[in-house]
Amino acid sequence: MQIPQDLIDTAKLKLKSVQSEAEFFQLRAQFLGKKSFIISAFSELKGLDPDLKVSTARDLNILKVKLTQLFEDSFNTLDAHKQNMLDVSLPEDPYHLGSEHPISKISNKVIEHFSALNYQIFSGNEIETDYYNFEALNFPENHPARQMHDTFYLNSDASSEFLLRTHTSNTQIHSMLEESMPLYMLSPGRVYRCDSDNTHLPMFTQIEGLVVDVDLNFGDLKGTIIDFLENFFNERMDVRFRPSYFPFTEPSAEVDIKFGNRGWLEILGCGMVHPNVLQGCNIDTNTYRGFAFGMGVERLAMLYYGVNDIRDFYSSNLDFLNQFKP
Amino acid sequence: MNISYAYLKDFLNTRLSQKKLAEVFTKVGFECEINKSIIEFDITPNRGDVLSLRGLQREFNAFQLKNFKNSLKVTKLNFKKDRSVINQIDKKGCGNYHLLLIRGLSKIKKLDAKKSKFLTAAGIPLINPLVDLGNYVMLEIGAPMHVFDLSKLALPINVTFPKLNDVPVRVIGGDIKNIKNSALTIQDQAGIQAIAGIIGSEESSVSKRTSNIAVEAAFFKPEKIVNQARKYGLATDASHRFERGVDPKIQKLALERYLFLLSEIASFNKAECFFSEHSPKSTKPINLSIERFNSFSGLGLEAKDIKKILQHLGFDLFAETSKYLKFNVPSHRFDMQIEEDLYEELLRCYGYDNIPANKPKSGPKKTRISNNSLSKLRLGLIYAGFKELMHMPFVSPETYASLNSHSLVPAELINPINENESLMRGSLFGGLFSAINLNIKKGYASIKIFELGNVFNKTKDSFSQDTHLSGLIYHHELKKNWGSKEFLYDFFSLKSEIIKLLETLGITDIQFKQSSIINAFSSNALNIYISNKHIGSIGEINLLATQKVLKKPCYGFELYPERIFEDISNTKLCTFSKFPSSSRDLNIIIDKSFVYKDVDDKLSQITNKIKNLKAFTLINIFEGKGIPDGSISMTLRFIFQSSSKSLLDAEISSEMEQVSLVLKKNFKVSFRA
Numbered sequence: 001m002q003i004p005q006d007l008i009d010t011a012k013l014k015l016k017s018v019q020s021e022a023e024f025f026q027l028r029a030q031f032l033g034k035k036s037f038i039i040s041a042f043s044e045l046k047g048l049d050p051d052l053k054v055s056t057a058r059d060l061n062i063l064k065v066k067l068t069q070l071f072e073d074s075f076n077t078l079d080a081h082k083q084n085m086l087d088v089s090l091p092e093d094p095y096h097l098g099s100e101h102p103i104s105k106i107s108n109k110v111i112e113h114f115s116a117l118n119y120q121i122f123s124g125n126e127i128e129t130d131y132y133n134f135e136a137l138n139f140p141e142n143h144p145a146r147q148m149h150d151t152f153y154l155n156s157d158a159s160s161e162f163l164l165r166t167h168t169s170n171t172q173i174h175s176m177l178e179e180s181m182p183l184y185m186l187s188p189g190r191v192y193r194c195d196s197d198n199t200h201l202p203m204f205t206q207i208e209g210l211v212v213d214v215d216l217n218f219g220d221l222k223g224t225i226i227d228f229l230e231n232f233f234n235e236r237m238d239v240r241f242r243p244s245y246f247p248f249t250e251p252s253a254e255v256d257i258k259f260g261n262r263g264w265l266e267i268l269g270c271g272m273v274h275p276n277v278l279q280g281c282n283i284d285t286n287t288y289r290g291f292a293f294g295m296g297v298e299r300l301a302m303l304y305y306g307v308n309d310i311r312d313f314y315s316s317n318l319d320f321l322n323q324f325k326p
Numbered sequence: 327m328n329i330s331y332a333y334l335k336d337f338l339n340t341r342l343s344q345k346k347l348a349e350v351f352t353k354v355g356f357e358c359e360i361n362k363s364i365i366e367f368d369i370t371p372n373r374g375d376v377l378s379l380r381g382l383q384r385e386f387n388a389f390q391l392k393n394f395k396n397s398l399k400v401t402k403l404n405f406k407k408d409r410s411v412i413n414q415i416d417k418k419g420c421g422n423y424h425l426l427l428i429r430g431l432s433k434i435k436k437l438d439a440k441k442s443k444f445l446t447a448a449g450i451p452l453i454n455p456l457v458d459l460g461n462y463v464m465l466e467i468g469a470p471m472h473v474f475d476l477s478k479l480a481l482p483i484n485v486t487f488p489k490l491n492d493v494p495v496r497v498i499g500g501d502i503k504n505i506k507n508s509a510l511t512i513q514d515q516a517g518i519q520a521i522a523g524i525i526g527s528e529e530s531s532v533s534k535r536t537s538n539i540a541v542e543a544a545f546f547k548p549e550k551i552v553n554q555a556r557k558y559g560l561a562t563d564a565s566h567r568f569e570r571g572v573d574p575k576i577q578k579l580a581l582e583r584y585l586f587l588l589s590e591i592a593s594f595n596k597a598e599c600f601f602s603e604h605s606p607k608s609t610k611p612i613n614l615s616i617e618r619f620n621s622f623s624g625l626g627l628e629a630k631d632i633k634k635i636l637q638h639l640g641f642d643l644f645a646e647t648s649k650y651l652k653f654n655v656p657s658h659r660f661d662m663q664i665e666e667d668l669y670e671e672l673l674r675c676y677g678y679d680n681i682p683a684n685k686p687k688s689g690p691k692k693t694r695i696s697n698n699s700l701s702k703l704r705l706g707l708i709y710a711g712f713k714e715l716m717h718m719p720f721v722s723p724e725t726y727a728s729l730n731s732h733s734l735v736p737a738e739l740i741n742p743i744n745e746n747e748s749l750m751r752g753s754l755f756g757g758l759f760s761a762i763n764l765n766i767k768k769g770y771a772s773i774k775i776f777e778l779g780n781v782f783n784k785t786k787d788s789f790s791q792d793t794h795l796s797g798l799i800y801h802h803e804l805k806k807n808w809g810s811k812e813f814l815y816d817f818f819s820l821k822s823e824i825i826k827l828l829e830t831l832g833i834t835d836i837q838f839k840q841s842s843i844i845n846a847f848s849s850n851a852l853n854i855y856i857s858n859k860h861i862g863s864i865g866e867i868n869l870l871a872t873q874k875v876l877k878k879p880c881y882g883f884e885l886y887p888e889r890i891f892e893d894i895s896n897t898k899l900c901t902f903s904k905f906p907s908s909s910r911d912l913n914i915i916i917d918k919s920f921v922y923k924d925v926d927d928k929l930s931q932i933t934n935k936i937k938n939l940k941a942f943t944l945i946n947i948f949e950g951k952g953i954p955d956g957s958i959s960m961t962l963r964f965i966f967q968s969s970s971k972s973l974l975d976a977e978i979s980s981e982m983e984q985v986s987l988v989l990k991k992n993f994k995v996s997f998r999a
Binding site for chain 2: 090091093094095096097098099100101103104117118119120125126127142143144145147148152153154155156157158162164182183184185190194195196201202203211213215216217218219220222223224226227228240241242243244245250251252253254272274275276289313314315316317318319321322326
């Protein structure tokens, strides 16, 4: 078989006179298409004796690569082609990128963790009666513990006193009264305290968990909390439990974590459910025990994202919100 | 409670550093922070007994398992009952009342520098050495004291609730307070001389010239003191302690200590002490089951460990069996009532951190399938480019009125933070309008936002709370893209956006109905129905309802996610034709008294009846030149397809005839080429 030596030069020459993209592709077909010399030459290799077959195949291959490269290079420099070409580096059309609010993101992260442990989610009422917000939670009337909660009261002609819930624990009472035991639940939602400054907002987001089951002990509470915190921050955590006081738990604890170089930081409150609370919900305290925990989502979000001013979350400032991934 | 570290260290007789000491207290439940030379204790309201040096010392010794001994120096007194000094004390509010009468005081010196500094560090101002000394003893022992100028008192004293309401009394500091008959008061023969446990009257207070004093130490019942101080706007160190409970057994000690310290700074002629008391309600011992405790805590403590810890905290063993221990509760522990209270004491001293943690337990498998529509709606909006925002729910009456129907009654706060925003929102749009306004000012020209939250209204005897999912689209690009491509967002973009959103939930039977008034929207608005249930509205925002916050057209939606349910029924597949489809366009001129929906409804009805008609769409509308006044031209496209063959022109034409006939008959349309 004779390989024409001037094939490349011929192609170069002919390419110079190409006027349009159509002509270009015609020419390309002539040199590299099914009926071109090169492609048909490959099919003729079969008949050659082995030695010759190898060397011819190699030569043909080299030629094919060179030709392919030649056509590719000249396509990009083709005037006709250049006219059709976009400046693809121009910016894209304007678009909107949506995103979840950071507080929702953090809430959902917590909810996801506990959903995997089969906790049911109840969000409850934000306007509540004194009974569910305080009394059923073992805050007797005229108890200084009520002063820990600066409460918003609502104007009402009804006999019961209505308020904005100061914690999501009200939902726990409703659930204990309505659901069957054992109960594994999470109550996320907005809560209100009549107080506003750099570190406090009159409305914030809380997530509380409640478990009522047989054979629960303080170690179960600890394990649940530590497991959650390590999952949430995705690392081994230094966690400290220290005694505290909430009227609805006995014993009560605050949980601190060591966060960066900021030392111990308070992250959530928890405890074993006070028997008065369980009994008030008709739960037999000889059979069942409970534990509960609660956390402020804004605080978690501030730590998680490194936000310094809690008010940023409610500022509606897109410069702030655009920084969060969807 | 702020305590100077140097003073506390000496009092506790410890060498621990300030940081270590703060840590020790924090670990056993008395959270504290260091502020320069001061330790700031944040004592929880159940532990009023720790609001003193002695209280801290008792705890400090207990968790080091050291015994607590009283080592304070006192001047022993002989306490007498005398109704010419203390006549009556009301049993409901007062457990005991002691008065130390000191006459002929002279050469009164200031408190020594160490004590003065200690008081200042605690945030208690120095007033008069006689008063300062009372404050010092309160911080040291925990018994609040009040010092009267004895010369200004007309003995005997009665501790009683006033018979009259709103008796004006000038209290220390000069303010006049109208005393309610719910306030326990200290009265002499002239009238009210103090609101018990809170503050004394200006009239009977001590001055520089005072030479005879009556020092009061008493036990007022917490339930009678709590809320009183707040009622009169008078939160004092004394009321803070009485509200939480003061040990009813330390009044004598406090007065003896006062007298001892007074003799260091002053001379006096005579000191005598009087008291009156009601025998206190005996506290019941608390039973502790060793086995129950261990199952509660996950520990395995033995009787001897339990006794050791509790006895150091002042709980004396009352009785014991092999399974049960019974403890007396010390008089200062107001917080002790049930067995679990003892558990807390044990765990606290044992150390919460020393209790082993178990693997987390899981709840029973859920049988209920929850409605997922809310999270899908949120996600759909996010994918469609909406930013989620959150706002405070407090609004002004004007905002409420502009966004809510007049038939609704707002939920009103009695004690709002901001007087102008005293109502709970009845719509989410108020916050969203301000958010758009704020971000326009920041230079944003195109904004898509939404909020999920509750809105509130007052009902007959309660309040309603409904979840809304509302959003706004504000689209006024300052610049088009570099190719001058235009981006228009109008009512119909909004409509398709909402349909798309609902269809992602598998919902297909979406209906829109025009309604005369939808708050916040202009007349270009629609109510949305799914299976005849009103699930929300969309529309152009009524700029008047934004109270001048927005000035350019803006579109919005309000959905009620609690009424929206995902359609999770199985997809039913239909067979589809293998043959090509053809389309025919038809130009009709129709009177404007008809709306498109009339045409759409009619054509939908006949689509099933005409054999090969598969679908139709509106592709153009036009009015103006060449179209009669009061009419509009619509171009409709009809799609024909047979499941068994390729359709012939004639077959399609005949079916188009049927369509034309229906339109002519129902809408009196004319046709245009």
